Amino acid sequence: MSDWTQKLPEAAQEYIAGRRLDEVECLVSDLAGVAKGKAMPASKFGKQKYFHLPNSIFAQTITGDYADMPDESEFTEPDMILTPDFSTATAVPWTADITIQVIHDVNDQQGNPVPMAPRNVLKRVVKLFNDQGWKPIVAPEMEFFLVARNVDPNMPVIPPMGRSGRRAAAKQAYSMSAVDEYGKVIDDIYDFAEAQGFEIDGIVQEGGAGQVELNLSHGDPIDLADEVFFFKRLLREAALRHDCFATFMAKPIEGEPGSAMHIHSSVVDLKTGKSIFSDAKGGETEAFLHFIAGMQNYLPAVVALMAPYVNSYRRYVPDFAAPINLEWGRDNRTTGLRVPISEPAARRIENRLPGMDCNPYLGIAATLVCGYLGLTEKKLPRPEVTGNAYIDSDELPTNLGDALDLFSDCAPLREVLTPEFCDIYEAVKRNEYKEFLQVISPWEREYLLLNV
Template identity: 55%
Template sequence: MPNQETEEQTPERASGVASLEEAREWLAARRIEDIECVVPDQAGVARGKMMPVSKFLAGPVMSMPVSIFTQTISGDWPHDDDLFQNDEADRDVLLDPDLSTLAVVPWEEDPTAQLIHDARYADGTPVDIAPRQVLRRVIELYEKRGWRPIVAPEIEFYLVRPNKDPDYPLAPPTGRSGRPETARQSYSIAAINEFDDLFDDIYDFSEKQGLEIDTLIHEEGAAQMEINLRHGDPLGLADQVFQFKRTIREAALRHDMYATFMAKPMSGEPGSAMHIHQSINNIETGTNIFSDADGEPTPAFFSFIGGSQKYLPAVTSILAPYVNSYRRLQRGVSAPVNTEWGYDNRTVGLRVPNSSPAARRVENRIPSSDANPYLAIAASLACGYLGMVGNVSSSEPVSGGANVDEIDLPRGLLEALALFEECEELVDIFGKAFVGTYRAIKHSEFETFMQVISPWEREYLLLNV
């Protein structure tokens, strides 16, 4: 797990310290001049402040307006009377540094560090709509039952040519051969080698930040890649995905490319997912509760799957958070279209990979790569939790192709939001404040989308209706 070692930490560590005094030594050892104090917003975008290290170490109380947690992806704010966090005064919330996330910013020319913060109100109460706090709340539900969730995300993304005019479609970049990809290159080493210099930077940047890449592969699409992270603590892994996205974008810009985590950036190409592998350990024994003493699957394993099957449609608005996300969820392609499950079956929404009993896990293949990692992991774990505490039964496993069947997931953002609001069990977990705020943000984004006329409308309606 990232930043979970128990031994004493030293300034030589790539990232993470345990105290302000250790942070002082860590920053001095690297001659850090500035520090980025960041907070993940609802979209997973880094918001925050830059300040000199001397000011940070002097211990000022940092604050930002609460409205950063209600901002839409287009930079607007919802106009909604039901917005639970609608503070007309837009008061400040206070920021507390999580020193375990301290890391360098390797792409900056001047020595710079970054530090993820949590938000709280003046009375010390955590900001309950902040994504990191939402995930913490779900983890605490597990801990009260004596369980510790373990996750391992896989993040897919595309490399594309710089696109300065959004009216033009995206296209694959040119690699070292001088030619862009045109054919399917799944798992091709040669296709990865086309961008060796870029991946060298990604590995270098990641190592300097203490980010742990397990594997890198070429996916199905043209210049589509996937990075797998090592399994560990859900909050630590969400932090890593948050940092990885930024790292990959910055590395791509150095090589005159964009890296995009859009769910469906190009017509005719596969979508990009964020698969989440999940298992649950007993806190006291450290054993996987999905397997019994004989290595057989337990009732908790099947109930986790049953809860995922029952509740994942109601959190689809979190796992597929934008209008574009639903273009990925189509029949007959690699994306799942339902909540069926199966052993080593990549056409279902819930795959159980081949593994030893100790590593038995459930892979949720529904989330898209545009999802906020904190919220997506929280939503996925919440569904499994409700299944286990409610003893929800799972269906029979599917052995054949399942992504050509009827689509059981919501087909659009508004339908998905309605399911989220109507599910009392999920509202109890996420809180009315978060659900109301999230709905208002997504409704506002949808209205912004409806103001844009698409090429499809010009193609088929302009001269025919």
């Protein structure tokens, strides 16, 4: 076994033990959360310390087009230096040969972190907490749909065929028999996760037809974002093995609930290891309330990060179990900010706004940066809502264009996330929004063609 393989995590070493490692996939996340990079023979990977990719990968839209860089005079596509973060190395158990994948750190040629890289954005936010003597802890919940293969974009997405020979039914939340309908996919998800060294906290049937929720254990924000990034690949591959798709669209099926990535957040003191949200007697602290206030004050400006596509806003509608408010409440799922039942040491705040279509690094960064600004500004939140908070609200943007306007105008966020990142993110999303507005939908043809 060569020296570099000794740097791999235990699960990756166990995966390749006694076998010839064929290939290494060198990965980074682009703005959309899509894996970009290179695959190379393991023998070559072991001989090089880094590789190059142009910085234009962060200017590419979801359609494959390229957004106009904020300063086109500097758009010469210089190479970035990508070095492996061996702590992220994990198996790729669905390939025919023996392969591992490794997330890479992204620096410029002077050795500085590239500010446009989503993982670097999250690292910057975590460092802000660390500099104050705090450590943020997160736990993401991943909702997604298993759907029948859809090879024609003009055809609606439909639920998959279950093992009973019937299509998955809606309104079966928490049903074990509903999960059993696509049990073979779930089995592969568990097998792949075990090979990759990932711990799944639980899998449940959600309210939509073929909709599943997968929970991850709490931990370091960067580690958990890496896991979600890996899990999206894992889930797609598990579904393809059984003739269906796993989709993370916020709203893939008309009339069904959307898919969220709820993010639970807490903060501990670096010196004591104890939660700053709970006092010595187990009560709520002012820091806990400040964190909530920061989320109420700044979440509208980061909706563009948590709901990054035109489809994302189809999830923000009443009566579909989606948060459309910035209220907070204890054990209240009608609020956008929920405080789950917990012991004082595990007191946390659940942000129910992010969609599963968001980049996990940016969704977690957006959540934490709002809480961080609240902790530093030390304002108090609005009173807790104890009743039904499912009411129309004008606090949140209802389309991508309005969300980008709020994102662009928020000076405190631009300072924390860096203008370089904010400018390129806005440029990419404006480009995508403009492309969408040029597409004529079936609804328009159905109701406007002969009626107006």
